[in-house]
Amino acid sequence: MSLPPRPTVPPLATFVLPPRRVETLPGGARATLIDVGTVPLAGIRLVLGSGSVDLSPDATWLDRFVFDYLREGTEQRDAAAFAAALAAMGGRLEVDSDEQTTTLQTEVLSEHAPAAVALLVELARTPRFPQDAAERLLTDLHRSLDMATAQPSWLAHTAMRKALFGDQPYGRVMPTSEMLDSFTTARAAEFWARTTGAGRAHLLLAGRFAADAVLEAAQRSMDGWAPGPEAAPLVVTTRAERAIHLIDRPGSEQSTFQLGLPVIDPGHKDYVALEVTNALLGGAFASRITMNIREDKGYTYSPRSVISTRPQGTYWAEVADVTTAVTGASLREIFGEIDRLRGEAPPEEELTGVRNYVAGSFVIRQSSPAALLDHLEFLDRHGLDASYSATYLERVQAVTPAEVQRLTVEHLRPEAMAVAMVADRAVVEPQLAEFGPILA
Amino acid sequence: MAASISPFALQVSVERHRLANGLRVVLSPDRSAPVVCVAVYYHVGMRLEPQGRTGFAHLFEHLMFQGSPSLAKMELVRLVQQNGGTLNGSTRYDFTNYFEVMPSTALELALWMEADRMRGPVITQAELDNQRDVVKNEIRVNVLNQPYGSFPWIDMQERAYSNWHNSHNGYGDMADLDAASLADVQAFFDTYYSPANAVLVVVGDIEPSETLVLARKYFEEIPATPAPAAPDISEPRQTEARRFSRTDPLANRPALAVSYHLPERGTPQFYAMGLIHQLLAAGDDSLLHHELVTRRGYTGEVDASLNFLGHMHNAQTPLLWTVVAVHDDEVAADAIVEAMEGVIAPLRETLVDAETLERARTKARASLLRTAGDSVYPRFGLADLLAAFELLEGDASHVNEIDARFAAITPEIVLETAREVLRPTNRNVLVLEAGAAS
Structure with a gap:
């Protein structure tokens, strides 16, 4: 039963990005269409230029309240009729959001793509906001808030944002119960009217669809749509200081934490190299931190490092849930791996493998309609153009060992890293003393 | 028809x-x-x-x-x-x-x-x-x-x-x-x-x-060894309603799960339950969403599945069709069960109308295509379907018959299936009590 020798892999052929068709729509809206794949579905996203940065400090989650309201239908059709219309196309409404944008999205059978586009535009332009739904939606929101406060990962996320961004919009991810009580139908409608319009709208499609029919439906449904307000100028300041923000969870089986600091945005010339650095350090399964604390020590199941991007507020973080007894030991290993990469450039062979991984992942994602749509949203959010995608692979392949070390030294500074942790305080406190001041 | x-x-x-x-x-x-x-x-x-x-x-x-x-x-x-x-x-x-x-x-x-x-x-x-x-x-x-x-x-x-x-x-x-x-x-x-x-x-x-x-x-050079004998995984037909409860010390809101044993994989009744799942519980247009979320406000979301670890196509039966809702202390679990039964009972009495059934079919078709088009691991979604049909039905090419199997389901088959599967005596109610303070 001898196995033939391991085959060699030819180099990745020159990869051609799926072509993008870009069009202008009424009121200054834009459309980007990508015909890709063989599955007869069309992924559709209507990206609108409003998000949580537009909320006042006393209105955290008002955007979520608005999104729940969007499921209540439009001026033309009520909740049941709207849901039935989309379902008859094979789709369902999903509302996704981040700090800068709100995205109405669905995925429908190809034949229905034009009609589904018209339906999403109808929702963006004329949401219903029925008064009699408010109490029910607020009850749901209170339940969601309560459930979130029982989830260790959500609590750690909240504490991390607070540590990095304080009371600025990026730092406000959890409302108080009193805030929710202050939400009204009028505030929801006002938020929508104040923040949406054609001017910042971007219609994205990827998958299989008839492009001309889609564009015609978009033109017709957007006809007369006012451009709406410009985006408010964004000014973000970040904090970078070593401290442990500890949330006590007595009896917790694991310590759930995020550890990290603000880094450069995707528009920075070093960003792609930082992505490669991240994959080598903790982003890939075979990365150094994962090999250490999972595959060598068995402290945790799914550790990973991420670069979480948002304009002026991109941050790097290692995220893990570790057995409570080895909380301090886990931090020691993680900081140890960061220090090792700061002190010594990685071997060329290791880096070559990581470059190939990052490049291959990009190629694979470009074959998936949903991942392509994510990529288009990413470009928009960070003011990047098609050249970012077109030059991505060559920039990945150009990253050198010395550059990885330099970026780690410049951007992944352990002394500036915050730790946000949800854990059994009585057990972990003695383990944490060496890692910095513990803040409640 | x-x-x-x-x-x-x-x-x-x-x-x-x-x-x-x-x-x-x-x-x-x-x-x-x-x-x-x-x-x-x-x-x-x-x-x-x-x-x-x-x-x-x-x-x-x-x-x-x-x-x-x-x-x-x-x-x-x-x-x-x-x-x-x-x-x-x-x-x-x-x-x-x-x-x-x-x-x-x-x-x-x-x-x-x-x-x-x-x-x-x-x-x-x-x-x-x-x-x-x-x-x-x-x-x-x-x-x-x-x-x-x-x-x-x-x-x-x-x-x-x-x-x-x-x-x-x-x-x-x-x-x-x-x-x-x-x-x-x-x-x-x-x-x-x-x-x-x-x-x-x-x-x-x-x-x-x-x-x-x-x-x-x-x-091909890996030596052939006998395939293992398959264990008996059959379940007896359930004949009385069951109700269970447990306390989750970490949850701060109560929740309810209601499960019915599904018909055997591959049968018309199994596919009928695939459509019943769509029309009762999948998406904002479903009957249970309308009743429990929009009309009564008992919960913010109705979650339902035909397979806890996947979907209806990638597991062998026995399987359970399960509906889940997280709710508030002010709403009794049994009131939700009763409201569900109010939506389900008509399916056991009257033929479903053609438009509703067609919408369920469209949703099932789109759902299958989404599964095949897996975006996290491109190409894996289809590989998983092919492997499941090869292992569980002995022929991977059955994936190309799924649409025809759904198409063959008539309102009469839906009625007959609802009468057998959605019987209260085939029902398992699990009440999860919230053990954590909110």
């Missing part, structure tokens, strides 16, 4: 072969991008593992990443990533899978790696101990340390099923995991990981005739 088959239904090219050692090979070309998925499925999963070794199928899956005759621990992972690919494995009720999604230039390497893995784990006690710790942390992060961590999948299957194979916790008892030895590892491999008990699926940018040559080159 069967509906016509849509031109937008899932229709894929499928080639099937069987090697001399019994390994089945399924090939499906898709040349729209230079990407390929190589997946090997072994017909052993959580419900087929031996008694006294709960969680072993899953622990074993972890061990299959720890070393093989030609690759030391983690070398397989590194090779995949160094060649631009991504990978995973998972343990389900009926099977355990291992797959890579790679740039298509790495097809031959992926086949070589899986053929090496099929030759058996080569691991040390330290590697077994390490993965035991990793698996325990997986159970902690997904179950023990999370509100609703075992709800409803572990909680419900322990109560609604009476056959041990279906009812036991497939993540495993910590004591059973502690007892697992290297001798168990070898015995488990020898029993279940025979080529005759496996399917190799390749989907993507391939030339099938060339891929078959490569499959023979790397896999």
Whole structure:
């Protein structure tokens, strides 16, 4: 039963990005269409230029309240009729959001793509906001808030944002119960009217669809749509200081934490190299931190490092849930791996493998309609153009060992890293003393 | 009055072969991008593992990443990533899978790696101990340390099923995991990981005739061993309504799960339940959403599934159709059950109208296409469907019949199915009480 020798892999052929068709729509809206794949579905996203940065400090989650309201239908059709219309196309409404944008999205059978586009535009332009739904939606929101406060990962996320961004919009991810009580139908409608319009709208499609029919439906449904307000100028300041923000969870089986600091945005010339650095350090399964604390020590199941991007507020973080007894030991290993990469450039062979991984992942994602749509949203959010995608692979392949070390030294500074942790305080406190001041 | 088959239904090219050692090979070309998925499925999963070794199928899956005759621990992972690919494995009720999604230039390497893995784990006690710790942390992060961590999948299957194979916790008892030895590892491999008990699926940018040559080159010399006998996983027909409760110390809002035993896989009644699932509980247009969310405000979301670890197409029956809702203390669980019954009862009395049934069919069709078009691991979604049909129905090309099977479901079959499946005496109610302060 001898196995033939391991085959060699030819180099990745020159990869051609799926072509993008870009069009202008009424009121200054834009459309980007990508015909890709063989599955007869069309992924559709209507990206609108409003998000949580537009909320006042006393209105955290008002955007979520608005999104729940969007499921209540439009001026033309009520909740049941709207849901039935989309379902008859094979789709369902999903509302996704981040700090800068709100995205109405669905995925429908190809034949229905034009009609589904018209339906999403109808929702963006004329949401219903029925008064009699408010109490029910607020009850749901209170339940969601309560459930979130029982989830260790959500609590750690909240504490991390607070540590990095304080009371600025990026730092406000959890409302108080009193805030929710202050939400009204009028505030929801006002938020929508104040923040949406054609001017910042971007219609994205990827998958299989008839492009001309889609564009015609978009033109017709957007006809007369006012451009709406410009985006408010964004000014973000970040904090970078070593401290442990500890949330006590007595009896917790694991310590759930995020550890990290603000880094450069995707528009920075070093960003792609930082992505490669991240994959080598903790982003890939075979990365150094994962090999250490999972595959060598068995402290945790799914550790990973991420670069979480948002304009002026991109941050790097290692995220893990570790057995409570080895909380301090886990931090020691993680900081140890960061220090090792700061002190010594990685071997060329290791880096070559990581470059190939990052490049291959990009190629694979470009074959998936949903991942392509994510990529288009990413470009928009960070003011990047098609050249970012077109030059991505060559920039990945150009990253050198010395550059990885330099970026780690410049951007992944352990002394500036915050730790946000949800854990059994009585057990972990003695383990944490060496890692910095513990803040409640 | 069967509906016509849509031109937008899932229709894929499928080639099937069987090697001399019994390994089945399924090939499906898709040349729209230079990407390929190589997946090997072994017909052993959580419900087929031996008694006294709960969680072993899953622990074993972890061990299959720890070393093989030609690759030391983690070398397989590194090779995949160094060649631009991504990978995973998972343990389900009926099977355990291992797959890579790679740039298509790495097809031959992926086949070589899986053929090496099929030759058996080569691991040390330290590697077994390490993965035991990793698996325990997986159970902690997904179950023990999370509100609703075992709800409803572990909680419900322990109560609604009476056959041990279906009812036991497939993540495993910590004591059973502690007892697992290297001798168990070898015995488990020898029993279940025979080529005759496996399917190799390749989907993507391939030339099938060339891929078959490569499959023979790397896999055909693995010795044939007998496939294991299949255990009896059947369940008795439930004849009285059951109600259970448990307290979740980490949850701060109560929740409710209601499960009905499903008809046998592949039957018209099974597909009728696929459509009933769509019209009752899938999406904002569903009847239960309208009643429980919009009209009564009992919950913000109705979640429903036909398979806790996947979807209706990738598990063998027995399975449960389950509806879940998280609610508030002010709403009694039994009031929600009663409201559900108010929506379900008419399905047992009258024929569903044509428009509603057609919408359910459209949703089922789109849902299947979304499954096939998996965006996290491109090409894997279709590979999973092909492997499931090959293992569970003996023919991967049945994926091309799914749309016709849904199309054949008439309002009469829906009525007959609702009468048998959605009987209150086939119902299991699980009330989860919130043990944490809110």
